[in-house]
Amino acid sequence: MEKSEFERVIEQLPIGACIINQDMTITFANPTFLGGLTIRQPDLVGQHLLSVFEEQARFLKRKIDSVLILKNPSFSYWQQRPHVFPMRSSRPITGDESQMYQNVQFMPLSNDNAEVTHVSIFVTDVTAEASYFIQQSDLKNVLEEEHQQLKALHQELKVAQKQMLQSEKMASIGQLAAGVAHEINNPIGFVSSNLETLKDYALKLIKTTQTQKKIIVKQAEERFIKLLEDVYERHGVDFIVEDLPELLDESLNGAERVKKIVNSLRDFALNDEEGWAEVDLYAEIESTLVVLKNELNYKVQVEKDLPQEPVFIDGKAGKIRQLLFNVILNSLQAMSSGGTLTIDCKKNGDKITLLIKDTGAGIAESDLERIFDPFFTTKEIGQGTGLGLSEVYTIIEEHEAGIDVLSKEGEGTCFTFVFNTFKAPLN
Amino acid sequence: MIEINEDERDALQEIMNISMGQAADALARLIQTKVSLSIPAIQAMSPEDFQGMINSLSDNWFARQSFTGTIRGEVIMSMHKDGCNALAEVMDFDLPLDDAATEELVLEVTNILSAACLQGFTSQLELSTQLNMPAFYYPLQSVHSNEWSSILIIEVEFFIEQMQFDARILIGLSEGSIEQLLIPIKALLED
Amino acid sequence: MPIPVTIADDSALSRKTIKRALPEDWDITIHEAKNGVEALEAVHTGLAEVLFLDLQMPQMDGFEVLKELQQEHQKTIVIVISADIQPAAQALVSSMGAFRFLQKPLKADQLRETLLDVGLL
Structure with missing residues (x-):
């Protein structure tokens, strides 16, 4: 090939080529290099590279110095330095970019003595790739963001679903309880009141018969007295007289208890759309214990340490009841083979600290941080939903209350709650 | 596993020592500061060894540069993040370094060191290789083949x-x- | 009388390279040392009027050898041949009494030039 052919190739090369000498004076620039520039330059040859490209002078000097000193090529990429030379995009009409994205190579040119006399600079237009890359990475960011949003939404849905499940469950239990309570309330009312009357009648009848017997003993013939004593003896009247009031008392007691349970059930089933009010903590503890009477078998002892004066929490009665129910039920289930349930309450200023402590199985350290997670349960399948304590947590959050759990496997668990005292609204 | 005998290992180590000396000199001349270097360690590695070594270099930036020719391979440069600012200063970068400038610095250092060292050993062994452009490397994100x-x-x-x-x-x-x-190493060791 | 010359370098290849680069017309006896201790021994036993000294060596490196020679006021002509070619190393060894500093990889013509320069050829 003749030299002119080389020159023609260089001129037509779609790569900007520029050659400088050791003084950084431009000795050659091909048409691609020259034509790409956005600054007006009739000819670059003879000009100083750094004064033509003042904006990038520091960078160019650093690069060229390193090539001259090290005699090795050096590179620059669009990712770190997109526009070394002010050149226009190769797609002025359809492209998104107005400036050319460039990869630049700085190559040493040596003479026969292996001395670097010139540096050639090649500018490759990578606008298309860069533009594509930028689009892809923007797209990736958008997708990433959407993905995060979806993830958050999914999480919210999960929580909502869990809450719905729980409230649905509570609602249906509530309806059932309310229905049962209503049905029992009427008959137990008249059973109780009739028992009351019955006791009154019985005492009167006993009194009457005893008086009658005394009169007969005083006045009647010996054989009638004997007859009477026979009848008494045969029917065990003395025992009946003794036992009848006791039986009635027991029945009355039983009826009273049934009434209490029914009332508790009805309270428990109250709709939780109630507003904020003063909640009598002791009353709630009592009614929860009544509802849980069945679980409170003879093996579990309950110790209460409550101050004399009543304590009122700022909260929703239904929710507080549910919280106590869930926590105490858990405690009782942890003590299936017996133990002590301690309920402690202290008032500190406008805070109320409630301790519910059991001597049950305890919670493994590895499980401790998950007990408030929805659906987390250590019970066997079908024994628990794993929603109880997550519900407790939700209630605590709603009440802006505090919760703390201490537990040791084999020794027991202690829940500490800190509630806000109810304050009467000013006015 | 690759087997090389003691003489070959000694020769390769010496050749690398000379090459790395040239690389250190290149960097030293550019930043006008003395650069120290360790004796080259040569070892055959399994993919697991390699991954383990890369993973052990936490708090490092990585760049890689491949070379092709009679012999083929990659130069991987790792550089502790703590040293970047001081080096950037002597290399006339604007401080504080932003992400792009940090990458540029790491690529620059990679190019300087790998070009000098590859040049060193290929010229001693009369091999011909071409060094390609360096690229940033995030080892944790890439699963090597x-x-x-x-x-x-x-x-x-x-x-x-x-x-x-x-x-x-x-x-x-x-x-x-x-x-x-x-x-060529065997040839150098002959006679 | 041939001049006793010692080549001190831990690398066998390096010692071989230096031997190969030595001018054929130079009348010498060659002794080899694999570390600084052996190099000093060679000096002490009269095997090293000229010492080609590597800097990076196990068991006493080149710098320590130079220091020792200086303290002993030895007249050995030391020519350092090193892979550490940074200006700092060159300045340091010449301040420590080395006659010349040659870069690795060693080139035969450079070695000849140096030997002529210091009057050994």
């Missing part, structure tokens, strides 16, 4: 005491290249 079972890794550490600069050059030779590399 398991197309090889064993490679030869030559590792040298560069440090500049007064500026906390600590960098490492790993030259990994592909499986077939080791035989190619041993031909």
Whole structure:
């Protein structure tokens, strides 16, 4: 090939080529290099590279110095330095970019003595790739963001679903309880009141018969007295007289208890759309214990340490009841083979600290941080939903209350709650 | 595993020592500061060894630069993040370094060290290779190919005491290249 | 009388390279040392009127050898041949009494030039 052919190739090369000498004076620039520039330059040859490209002078000097000193090529990429030379995009009409994205190579040119006399600079237009890359990475960011949003939404849905499940469950239990309570309330009312009357009648009848017997003993013939004593003896009247009031008392007691349970059930089933009010903590503890009477078998002892004066929490009665129910039920289930349930309450200023402590199985350290997670349960399948304590947590959050759990496997668990005292609204 | 005998290992170590000396000199001349370096360590590695070594270099930036020709492989440069600012200052970068400038600095150092060192050993062994452009490398994100079972890794550490600069050059030779590399080494060891 | 010359370098290849680069017309006896301790021994036993000294060596490096020679006021002509080619190393060894500093990889013509320069040829 003749030299002119080389020159023609260089001129037509779609790569900007520029050659400088050791003084950084431009000795050659091909048409691609020259034509790409956005600054007006009739000819670059003879000009100083750094004064033509003042904006990038520091960078160019650093690069060229390193090539001259090290005699090795050096590179620059669009990712770190997109526009070394002010050149226009190769797609002025359809492209998104107005400036050319460039990869630049700085190559040493040596003479026969292996001395670097010139540096050639090649500018490759990578606008298309860069533009594509930028689009892809923007797209990736958008997708990433959407993905995060979806993830958050999914999480919210999960929580909502869990809450719905729980409230649905509570609602249906509530309806059932309310229905049962209503049905029992009427008959137990008249059973109780009739028992009351019955006791009154019985005492009167006993009194009457005893008086009658005394009169007969005083006045009647010996054989009638004997007859009477026979009848008494045969029917065990003395025992009946003794036992009848006791039986009635027991029945009355039983009826009273049934009434209490029914009332508790009805309270428990109250709709939780109630507003904020003063909640009598002791009353709630009592009614929860009544509802849980069945679980409170003879093996579990309950110790209460409550101050004399009543304590009122700022909260929703239904929710507080549910919280106590869930926590105490858990405690009782942890003590299936017996133990002590301690309920402690202290008032500190406008805070109320409630301790519910059991001597049950305890919670493994590895499980401790998950007990408030929805659906987390250590019970066997079908024994628990794993929603109880997550519900407790939700209630605590709603009440802006505090919760703390201490537990040791084999020794027991202690829940500490800190509630806000109810304050009467000013006015 | 690749097997090279003691003489070959000694020869390769000496050749690498000379090459790395040239690389250190290149960097030293550019930043006008003395650069210290360790004795080259040469070892055959499995993919797991290699991954383990890369993973052990936490708090490092990585760049890689491949070379092709009679022998093929990659130069991997790791550079401790703490040393970047001081080095950037002597190399006339604007401080504080932003992400792009940090990458530029790491690529620059990679290019300087790998070009000088590759030039060093290929010229001593009269091999011909071309060094490609360096690229940033995020080892944790990339799963290296398991197309090889064993490679030869030559590792040298560069440090500049007064500026906390600590960098490492790993030259990994592909499986077939080791035989190619041993031909001139054997010739040098003859007679 | 041939001049006793010692080549001190831990690398066998390096010692071989230096031997190969030595001018054929130079009348010498060659002794080899693999570390600084052996190099000093060679000096002490009269095997090293000229010492080609590597800097990076196990068991006493080149700098320590130079220091020792200086303290002993030895007249050995030391020519350092090193892979550490940074200006700092060159300045340091010449301040420590080395006659010349040659870069690795060693080139035969450079070695000849140096030997002529210091009047050994």
